[in-house]
Amino acid sequence: MATGPLRFRTPHIEELPTTGSRQAPGFAWVAVSGAQDDPAKNWGTSNRKRARASLGGPTDQQREALSARQQREVERKIRDLNSDNSKNAAELPIPKKEGGAGASTVARAGKTPNTKKILGSGKTFAHYLDDEEAEIARTGRRDVDVEAPTGAQRPSKTPLARRKTREESSMSGSPAPITPVAPPALPRISQALSFGETTTLDAEEEGDDAVPPLPSSAEMEALLNAPPLTYSQARSAPPTPGAPPPRRFCETCGYWGRVKCMKCGAMTCSVSCKEEHDQSKCLKMYA
Amino acid sequence: MARQKPTTTTPLSSSAPAPNRTLILDNGAHTLKAGFSTPTTTDREPNAATDSHTIPNTIARSHRDKRTYIGPELADCADFGELAFRRPVERGYIVNWESEKAVWERSLFGFEGRGEGAVLACEPQETSLVLTEAPNAPAVLQRNADEMVFEEFGFGGLFRTTAPALCAYAPSPFPSTASSSPSGLPLECLLVIDAGHSHTTITPLYHGRPLHTACRRLEVGGKTITNQLKELISQRTFDVRREDWLVGEIKEDVCYVSQSFNQDLEKVWRGGRYDQRSSTNDGSSNNDIVVDYVLPDYETIKRGYPRPHDAGVNVRNRALGIGTGAGGRREHILTIGNERFVAPEILFTPSDIGMQSEGLCGTVLQALNTLPSAALREAFLANVVVVGGASLMPGLVGRLEAELRSTVDEAVLVRVARAGDPVKYAWLGGARMARNEEVMREVVVTRGEYFEQGDLWVRRKFAGKVGR
Numbered sequence: 001m002a003t004g005p006l007r008f009r010t011p012h013i014e015e016l017p018t019t020g021s022r023q024a025p026g027f028a029w030v031a032v033s034g035a036q037d038d039p040a041k042n043w044g045t046s047n048r049k050r051a052r053a054s055l056g057g058p059t060d061q062q063r064e065a066l067s068a069r070q071q072r073e074v075e076r077k078i079r080d081l082n083s084d085n086s087k088n089a090a091e092l093p094i095p096k097k098e099g100g101a102g103a104s105t106v107a108r109a110g111k112t113p114n115t116k117k118i119l120g121s122g123k124t125f126a127h128y129l130d131d132e133e134a135e136i137a138r139t140g141r142r143d144v145d146v147e148a149p150t151g152a153q154r155p156s157k158t159p160l161a162r163r164k165t166r167e168e169s170s171m172s173g174s175p176a177p178i179t180p181v182a183p184p185a186l187p188r189i190s191q192a193l194s195f196g197e198t199t200t201l202d203a204e205e206e207g208d209d210a211v212p213p214l215p216s217s218a219e220m221e222a223l224l225n226a227p228p229l230t231y232s233q234a235r236s237a238p239p240t241p242g243a244p245p246p247r248r249f250c251e252t253c254g255y256w257g258r259v260k261c262m263k264c265g266a267m268t269c270s271v272s273c274k275e276e277h278d279q280s281k282c283l284k285m286y287a
Numbered sequence: 288m289a290r291q292k293p294t295t296t297t298p299l300s301s302s303a304p305a306p307n308r309t310l311i312l313d314n315g316a317h318t319l320k321a322g323f324s325t326p327t328t329t330d331r332e333p334n335a336a337t338d339s340h341t342i343p344n345t346i347a348r349s350h351r352d353k354r355t356y357i358g359p360e361l362a363d364c365a366d367f368g369e370l371a372f373r374r375p376v377e378r379g380y381i382v383n384w385e386s387e388k389a390v391w392e393r394s395l396f397g398f399e400g401r402g403e404g405a406v407l408a409c410e411p412q413e414t415s416l417v418l419t420e421a422p423n424a425p426a427v428l429q430r431n432a433d434e435m436v437f438e439e440f441g442f443g444g445l446f447r448t449t450a451p452a453l454c455a456y457a458p459s460p461f462p463s464t465a466s467s468s469p470s471g472l473p474l475e476c477l478l479v480i481d482a483g484h485s486h487t488t489i490t491p492l493y494h495g496r497p498l499h500t501a502c503r504r505l506e507v508g509g510k511t512i513t514n515q516l517k518e519l520i521s522q523r524t525f526d527v528r529r530e531d532w533l534v535g536e537i538k539e540d541v542c543y544v545s546q547s548f549n550q551d552l553e554k555v556w557r558g559g560r561y562d563q564r565s566s567t568n569d570g571s572s573n574n575d576i577v578v579d580y581v582l583p584d585y586e587t588i589k590r591g592y593p594r595p596h597d598a599g600v601n602v603r604n605r606a607l608g609i610g611t612g613a614g615g616r617r618e619h620i621l622t623i624g625n626e627r628f629v630a631p632e633i634l635f636t637p638s639d640i641g642m643q644s645e646g647l648c649g650t651v652l653q654a655l656n657t658l659p660s661a662a663l664r665e666a667f668l669a670n671v672v673v674v675g676g677a678s679l680m681p682g683l684v685g686r687l688e689a690e691l692r693s694t695v696d697e698a699v700l701v702r703v704a705r706a707g708d709p710v711k712y713a714w715l716g717g718a719r720m721a722r723n724e725e726v727m728r729e730v731v732v733t734r735g736e737y738f739e740q741g742d743l744w745v746r747r748k749f750a751g752k753v754g755r
Binding site: 074075077078080081082083084085110111112114115118119120123124125128129131132213214215219220223224225226227228229230231233234235236237238239243246247249251252253254255256269270271272273 | 316371372373374376377378380382384385388422423424425426427428431434435438439485488493496497498499500502503504505506510511514515518519522523552555556557558559560624625626629636638639640641642643644645649650653658659660662663666750751
């Protein structure tokens with residue numbers, strides 16, 4: 001929608017990506033200190049500040065593209081927003097349970113070697129995530145998704161006659177509900193999807209009035225048995241390129257940002273807010 | 288469906304009896320929801336309000352009285368100012384087991400006499416644990432959780448699942464189908480939007496089992512909104528960056544999701560230099576948005592509260608002697624205007640803070656577009672349940688429904704409902720599931736099995752890849 005940042009109702013203007021076309025603005029607020037964004041006028045200037053702030057490019061989209069430094073700033077801000085611990089948390093030590101018996105120190109450290117390792121490790125989530133991605137990159141799969149381990153790998157204690165293979169156990173074909181599961185598995189999404197696609201040709205119906213039937217149980221089983229996504233795969237995707245550009249707000253009061261400070265690139269909504277920005281918040285020195 | 292147990296047990300199987308009590312523990316990033324449930328069918332239905340306890344899942348240190356509060360001890364804290372928090376759950380998964388163990392010990396094991404929240408004396412050997420985690424967990428964290436539960440705490444049995452999957456067993460929040468879901472059986476099609484503390488996940492469930500290709504996660508949660516609110520308030524009024532608890536309370540009291548963002552923003556604008564808009568309390572339309580929040584000082588005012596904006600309050604207070612400190616009550620007031628709805632807006636438009644991600648509605652559509660059949664999509668759109676603490680914000684459900692409605696085809700029915708008690712919904716589902724003995728027998732892994740089969744087998748069993 002284009003009704004946001006401007007006070008006037010502008011029609012929906014969509015920019016077609018043509019190379020080198022110059023967008024003639026219908027109506028745009030220009031900063032009071034009024035510098036041009038045309039890179040042609042910046043070629044000879046020693047005013048690197050202006051060139052850097054304008055970021056070149058004739059179209060709005062190119063101007064919106066953030067420089068690498070700004071992108072790093074944004075990512076740092078998002079990481080801070082999503083940080084779990086308080087800023088002043090540092091390391092809060094766990095106080096010992098007072099009055100514990102002599103077993104308290106043993107209990108603190110962990111009863112078995114595995115738990116000792118877990119309790120003592122200082123790994124954060126980022127470490128675990130990196131480990132998992134490294135493992136996937138290295139071996140191409142996660143350990144849970146492997147087929148049932150062969151005898152050489154793990155001596156199974158179940159007698160051969162009683163072993164069930166994976167297909168038999170999971171595709172038993174009964175339509176009754178199986179209880180919920182929490183599986184992390186391999187990224188074979190494309191495989192599962194293509195399987196689903198080809199078999200739903202008969203399930204899709206064209207009737208606008210009739211409710212299309214749900215896919216058959218075999219297809220549902222295929223969908224359900226698809227391996228779960230990894231942490232990174234399950235993340236929501238970035239917006240499509242055709243989406244409206246991110247909205248900017250005034251730094252001082254929070255209204256729409258309509259006026260961009262030429263020195264630091266921050267947006268304010270009006271002259272009074274801009275003055276306040278210049279006095280206290282503007283980064284007059286380039287860091 | 289009951290899988291047939293082998294009629295003759297293998298000689299190495301567990302000889303200990305199956306545990307008779309089940310502890311349902313919804314291990315969230317913000318709070319733990321814990322309570323017992325037994326499979327006796329003569330008992331009444333589990334009641335979320337009375338059977339489960341909500342325990343803050345954090346370790347907090349107060350610099351003012353130099354005390355550290357772990358888990359349920361936070362209820363004893365009198366002064367929440369500048370309280371520093373450390374959470375064992377990071378991004379939805381238990382990462383720091385040392386802290387988590389401390390919290391569990393205080394809240395689950397023989398913790399007596401500390402108020403209503405903590406009488407959860409639990410004997411681990413005789414109890415099965417139903418533990419929830421966030422979807423799409425890294426495998427190492429799952430292994431760590433299994434090892435800790437069995438080896439360190441010594442529980443008799445474990446069923447580890449994702450929190451949305453348990454929601455399928457809870458009573459349906461839609462009024463038309465509420466009567467037809469008996470305890471212990473999952474709903475058929477359910478799209479669970481878990482707006483939690485760390486993030487928001489979208490999980491379509493079919494008969495209680497998640498469709499993995501369609502699970503999505505939006506990295507904006509209650510924590511993000513609180514931090515964004517902290518930033519906004521700190522930039523405009525005074526610095527509250529170290530006051531996590533206070534801003535959390537402000538968010539709960541005052542924030543809402545606006546149904547028409549542009550209009551609300553117009554209402555609260557103070558106007559440019561050449562275009563003054565009045566923001567005084569003369570009955571104009573922005574009067575109901577701007578509020579004055581009275582801050583607690585933990586001596587006389589224990590809990591902050593909002594009240595409608597009063598522009599002349601400072602002058603009056605000075606005249607009346609309030610706030611001068613000489614005598615009488617001191618009142619610090621924080622004026623909150625558009626932050627009320629701008630901060631929660633990042634849930635619907637994460638690009639406002641620069642996050643490269645579609646909003647909640649867009650993520651739902653992404654998740655559904657991976658499903659091959661239109662019928663499935665319609666089925667899920669008609670059964671959307673919003674759970675989680677962040678869904679308590681007023682206006683969230685309405686806004687989500689309006690956005691979905693406007694993006695989706697007209698003929699498709701869109702029903703979005705918020706669970707009756709969003710914080711405890713997953714717990715309620717787990718409690719109802721635990722009352723069904725058959726189901727529990729199938730999924731719970733007992734301690735003997737864990738030691739016999741190993742952690743990889745256990746993980747694959749929870750993944751549904753190993754039958755019995």
